[in-house]
Amino acid sequence: MYKKKQIKDISEHPTFYKDAANYWDKIDASVQGMMGGLEELSSIDLTTSMQFVYPYVQELKKKSKEVVVCDCGCGIGRITKCLLAGLFDKIDMVEQCRNFLDKADTYLGEEKPKVDRKICVGLQDFHPDRERYDVIWCQWVLCYQSDNDLISFLQRCAAALKHNGFIFVKENTCSRKKTEFDENDSSVCRHETVFREIFHKAGMVVVHYSRQPNFPEHLYPVAMFILRPASWTT
Numbered sequence: 001m002y003k004k005k006q007i008k009d010i011s012e013h014p015t016f017y018k019d020a021a022n023y024w025d026k027i028d029a030s031v032q033g034m035m036g037g038l039e040e041l042s043s044i045d046l047t048t049s050m051q052f053v054y055p056y057v058q059e060l061k062k063k064s065k066e067v068v069v070c071d072c073g074c075g076i077g078r079i080t081k082c083l084l085a086g087l088f089d090k091i092d093m094v095e096q097c098r099n100f101l102d103k104a105d106t107y108l109g110e111e112k113p114k115v116d117r118k119i120c121v122g123l124q125d126f127h128p129d130r131e132r133y134d135v136i137w138c139q140w141v142l143c144y145q146s147d148n149d150l151i152s153f154l155q156r157c158a159a160a161l162k163h164n165g166f167i168f169v170k171e172n173t174c175s176r177k178k179t180e181f182d183e184n185d186s187s188v189c190r191h192e193t194v195f196r197e198i199f200h201k202a203g204m205v206v207v208h209y210s211r212q213p214n215f216p217e218h219l220y221p222v223a224m225f226i227l228r229p230a231s232w233t234t
Contacts, residue, residue, distance in 0.1 A: 017122060019186035020144045021096060029103035034075040044214050046083050049139075052210055052224050053168055057087050060134045063164060067134045068116075070094060070160075072123055073141025077104040077115075084137065085111040092133075096122040124149040128160035136160065139170040143187040147198060154202035158229040167204070167227040170212070171195070172220035192223050205230045 013019075032039040060067050066089045071080045074093040084091050091114050095101050101118045108115065119126065123145055128136070136157045142150055157167050174180050174189040181188055190198075199206060204227040212222035 013181070013186075016146065016186055017124065017144070021122070023185040024097050025099065029076050029100050029107075031076070031078050034078050041215060042078065042082070045212065046079070048212050048214075049079075049168075049170060049224070050083055050087075052208070053087075053135075053226070056166060056208070056226060057135070060164060064134060064162070066090060068092070068132060068162075069135040069137055070128060070133045072126070072136060072138045073144070074104070075100045076107045077111075079137065079139060080104070080115065081108050081111045085114045088114070088135070090114065090116045092117040092119060094119045094121065094123070094126055096120065123153050126153070127156055130159050131162050133157075133160050134162050134165040136165075136167045138168065140172070142169065142171050143189060146188075147194075150198055151202045154199070154204055154227070158203060161229070163232075165228075166207070167225075169195070169223075169225040169227060171223060173223045174220060189220060195223065195225070199225070199227060203230050204228065205233060 027033040031042060035042055057067070067087075068090045069084050069088040070092045071077070071084055072094045074080055074095045075097075077093060080091050080093055085108075093101065093104065093115055095118075098120050101120055104115075104118065105112065123138075123141065142153075145153060154167065161167070172189050173192045173195070175191070177191040177193055179188050179190050179194060196206065206225050207228050208226040210224050212224065215222060
């Protein structure tokens with residue numbers, strides 16, 4: 001069983017990003033690999049996410065001829081293929097593992113033409129174009145960012161949103177307020193309160209929130225958020 005530690009600041013870990021990259025470089029480029037061996041949960045995950053964001057995406061479509069999404073930490077494109085391609089006109093895929101992006105070329109199949117850009121970079125180094133996206137999708141990837149880097153990333157995302165756009169966040173949460181560090185894949189698990197504190201520091205507000213239902217009880221609870229810049233509401 002891999003170790004988990006409670007930490008105050010992951011920036012104290014000198015090889016945090018390198019260790020995570022090394023872990024994912026060894027993972028099979030398949031849906032089973034993307035789901036951490038829990039491929040059977042993929043359909044439940046996708047259905048819940050669709051229901052959560054659908055009304056907001058429909059509002060965007062009323063105001064824009066072309067709706068663009070960025071899939072952050074996309075892996076081989078599980079979410080791009082099975083969810084985003086059916087909702088959006090154009091998709092950018094951001095992933096630090098080149099092997100996953102290469103696999104996406106065949107995995108995406110007939111949905112491949114929807115992909116406009118494939119960007120091989122970690123989110124800590126991702127600088128999206130200003131006002132390019134209607135939606136920025138972040139799922140099971142923010143756990144690989146330190147608190148300070150996550151705040152900076154969200155601030156860059158805010159500048160990359162078109163007006164009325166939003167950031168979708170879906171992440172595991174822990175029961176204790178102290179962040180847990182997983183040495184197996186060099187990731188962190190945050191309490192929901194910690195996420196909300198980070199969102200606030202980044203200048204974001206939560207406009208919609210829910211939890212993923214119907215996952216096994218032994219897994220971490222999964223929280224979903226829709227974020228928009230606080231400046232839009234003032």
